[in-house]
Each structure stands twice: as structure tokens, then as C-alpha cells.
Amino acid sequence: MFTCRNKSCGAEWALSDVDIHNEGQGLLFRCPMCGARNYVKPQKTKEGEVSYKQIQQVQEIPPSGKR
Numbered sequence: 001m002f003t004c005r006n007k008s009c010g011a012e013w014a015l016s017d018v019d020i021h022n023e024g025q026g027l028l029f030r031c032p033m034c035g036a037r038n039y040v041k042p043q044k045t046k047e048g049e050v051s052y053k054q055i056q057q058v059q060e061i062p063p064s065g066k067r
């Protein structure tokens, strides 16, 4: 179960509800409700299946054009 890290949203999603993909900054899913980026980390279970763990910290993209 994942929880949207957008505090004003906070919706909960099962793995089957979200689309996990890579936008260049690591694996994430977009909250289907508010569109917030929620980063996840793939983990292998003992059974050899891949599960995803939600990462709490925000990976900020450095502002471009700033020197």
C-alpha cells in the first residue's frame, strides 16, 4: 500500500492502482488523484518477487539556469 505524499491529498493506493515508471530521476508513480510524484524503490522479496517500497524523502530536481 502506498500513501500519496501530498499532504492535502494523502490518498492510499495499491500497487495495481498506480503506474510505476522512470521519469529520469528514479522510479516513481504519479498519484491518480492529484498527480503528485511519489518515489519508490524496488525490493526483492524472499520469494524472488519484486515489490516496491515508498521513499519518504523528496528528490528535488535542481533548478536549471541558476549559476
Ligand SMILES: [Zn+2]
Pocket: 004, 005, 006, 009, 010, 011, 031, 032, 033, 034, 035, 036
Ligand atoms: Zn495524491
